Amino acid sequence: MSNQLHQTVVETDVDNDFEKQINVSCLEYLLMELGPLALRITDKLEKYSSSSTRESNGSGNGNDNKQVDDFHYGGVELFQNESLVSNEINNQMLDNFGFQIGKILIEQLIFLKNDGISTKMDEILDIMKIIARDVWKMIYQKQIDNLRTNHRGTFVLIDNSHRLISSMYGPDKHRISGLYLNFSCGVIKGVLNQSAFKANVEADLKSDGSVHYTIVVI
């Protein structure tokens, strides 16, 4: 077994691993699917906890038994389950996904940019620029359209059209897009956390379709 391991270690070409390419739609589909996935997970977790409380209380949770597992095309009906979507846990979950990704992405970006000879980034403005340019480009294939700061710890990032949300339409748009905005906020938080800054991040979907991220550094 260790011989096999050694062989794989020797064979992997270090540089190529960072240059593989795939179709951009793969990433888009995956990000879009994060929403329903979070809903499914929350629903399952609630079922597990409610079934254990049911055993102890003897009472039923009638309404929540809408079968999420009844699988329909595209799983869009999940979004119509009002109580499910507004559940705080979903927001947390998507925030967490973004957080993990942000943490690792920033480390990667710094590494790749400087080839190991990294300069220490002490300025929050530098980090914000990296978020606006590189991080957004990697995840959403476009940069943040506007970056404003009051130079006293508050930043506003403006994205004129959030790729995942801009193609949504319908009455539920606002509610569901809120889910995906949590993901973006999570990414920002993750990047800042790894760069040793604490911040509050909030996202606002404006009526003209643009998204404003307000970041207040603590």
Add this chain to the structure above:
Amino acid sequence: MSSKSYKSLSDDIWKNRVDKINSEVFTLTYGSIVAQLCRDFTYAEVNTQLEKMGYNIGLRLVEEFFAKTGLGRCTSFKDTSEVISKIGFKMFLNITPTVTNWSGDGKQFSLILDDNPLTDFVELPEDNNAANELWYSNVLCGVLRGCLEMVQLDCDVYFVSDVLRGDPITEMRLKLNKFLKDEVPAGEE
């Protein structure tokens, strides 16, 4: 269409008609998803969730596939296997798995993936039963199942072996169950 022309078509599509990005963010995102799932559920449940996720993706993906390739119906299941391995995988993940292990009745075959962008830099946790129970790339099974269902093929898609688990190769098996007929809603004729 011959095998060679599939290859040239897929190369052409990959070069000219596909927007490409680096695979890291994708690998990263998928990895976070799997890791999060593993924290909350058992490995068996994780496999199911990944497959469901893939199914949803597959239903949408197939539209893009037909839009970009402009291919018509496949003439046989064998043809389908060629299209999947040479064009489908190439167009989205830039890999070309090998088609092997046809069953006697021509209804089952295997795809051997020698490169999988989902698993770059991934090592399964050494504790628990990850190596025995988790199919890390199970989303691919869902995607294939979703795509095939949209073209009226009811298939089972599952992993047989995975390099992440310590097996020598990564092998997926596709089994054709039946052709799906379009159902006319009751009352309409």
Add this chain to the structure above:
Amino acid sequence: MSYYLAVIGTMDNPIYELEFGTFKQQNNGKSLLNQKQLELIPFIINSSLDLIEDLQWKFNKNYFKNYDNFNNNFYKLSCYLTFGNMKLILLHQLDDNLKNDDNIKQFLFEINELYVKTMLNPFYNVNEKIKSEAFDLKVKAVARKYL
């Protein structure tokens, strides 16, 4: 000529440790440290962490060559500070060969690359111990290359 590599996390917790000897001049990489010396080493490294913290805010760089020594230069320590505040510390014995300094720098850079790759593993949580055998083998391979 022996080396001791330690990866220390953000909370001063050890994440990975490896002792090895030089691979140059046909040495087989076995470290020549005896038991007594070995016991001291974690303490030496730990006590030097304060020094790194001072230096990192004074100077805006992330590679510190020979920032500390013990026992009158018998042991020297070099450190590479990653972006996420992980410290890759190499303890090495006094060596007349000045060219070694360059090698140490390259060695730590490559270990940083390996560390970044470990971070890409979704099942690895930051600040966790690195238990992967593959990482261990790769570190040894890098050591063979440079030291």
